[in-house]
Amino acid sequence: MSDVPLDMLNGISGALAKEGDVRQMILVAFIGLSCYNVAELIVLVPATFRRWRGLYFWALLVSGVLGVVPYSVGFLMKFFTHTDSVLSVTVLTIGWWTMVTGQSVVLYSRLHLVLRDERVLRRVLQLIVANIFLLHVPTTILTYGANIVHSGDDAWINGYNIMEKIQLTGFTIQESLLSTLYVIETVKLLRLGADVSSRPDARSIMYQLIGINCAIIAMDLVLLSLEYADLYAAQITVKGFIYSLKLKLEFAVLGRLVDLIQGSRHPISIAIADTLPLCSMQRPPETPDRGDDVLYEQAEPKDFLAPPVGGRVVQRRMFVESGRTALLAI
Numbered sequence: 001m002s003d004v005p006l007d008m009l010n011g012i013s014g015a016l017a018k019e020g021d022v023r024q025m026i027l028v029a030f031i032g033l034s035c036y037n038v039a040e041l042i043v044l045v046p047a048t049f050r051r052w053r054g055l056y057f058w059a060l061l062v063s064g065v066l067g068v069v070p071y072s073v074g075f076l077m078k079f080f081t082h083t084d085s086v087l088s089v090t091v092l093t094i095g096w097w098t099m100v101t102g103q104s105v106v107l108y109s110r111l112h113l114v115l116r117d118e119r120v121l122r123r124v125l126q127l128i129v130a131n132i133f134l135l136h137v138p139t140t141i142l143t144y145g146a147n148i149v150h151s152g153d154d155a156w157i158n159g160y161n162i163m164e165k166i167q168l169t170g171f172t173i174q175e176s177l178l179s180t181l182y183v184i185e186t187v188k189l190l191r192l193g194a195d196v197s198s199r200p201d202a203r204s205i206m207y208q209l210i211g212i213n214c215a216i217i218a219m220d221l222v223l224l225s226l227e228y229a230d231l232y233a234a235q236i237t238v239k240g241f242i243y244s245l246k247l248k249l250e251f252a253v254l255g256r257l258v259d260l261i262q263g264s265r266h267p268i269s270i271a272i273a274d275t276l277p278l279c280s281m282q283r284p285p286e287t288p289d290r291g292d293d294v295l296y297e298q299a300e301p302k303d304f305l306a307p308p309v310g311g312r313v314v315q316r317r318m319f320v321e322s323g324r325t326a327l328l329a330i
Helices: 021-048 055-080 085-109 118-149 154-192 202-228 232-261 267-271
Strands: 296-298 314-321 324-329
Touching: 021 055, 021 232, 055 085, 055 232, 085 118, 085 154, 085 232, 118 154, 154 202, 154 232, 202 232
Parallel strands: none
Antiparallel strands: 296 314, 314 324
């Protein structure tokens, strides 16, 4: 550890290990809760989704397993063990990259369910990619510099502390923007979609969706407040817990969104049928698996048309594909 005074928060190599026993126990408890939340997601997500694929599915799992867990364990190694700094800093840095950007990808991956403007979606993706270079890369350089290359150097420590505030502010704005877009477009869907708005529970679901997204924004503001209050030890350990909790809330948000559009004739409800949880939507009767583009076949009450004089029997069947119905004569 560096000989920097205790009142100077020296980046990742802070004075957490010198805190009181009670505070250390509380911070370790938050780290344990972070890993517990991820363990729940590991069980719930694969068990809930029909098909293990898609950006949302993998972003949710990766941001938890390769994000929250390494981030939390990395700080545990750094402050409570004698693990080499290179290893602990590398583990927590990988976790931080995956956890923070992974959370934004989770938000982005289901934004298309309510937002159909391709230009806005493209700009949101560009923002996420740009912040990787603007926020992740400089912070990582200063992290290694303050802990390994120039360990204990006041200039690098001060530089890291400044960059830490900048990057946390930037990612808070990014996630708040995504959540705000989600709330706005969901309200529009309720107001404009006659099939959805006519449901008796639509208003209740809307309030739940707005409340969850407001809670996510509030948690980001809590982290930001801890950072600007120079409570670094609390911020870094609570961050893993908050991000794991946000992932669980995002998982619930998608379920609420499915409930919202279930049963409507909006194209969204058909387009996402194969990527949503089993409990959320009712599919047409299952047919033998003939690939991803299988057509669900439903016989009409009258399967056969009366044959013309001297003609042949014509069978009429209905095919449903991507929300469009067509009658084919065979």
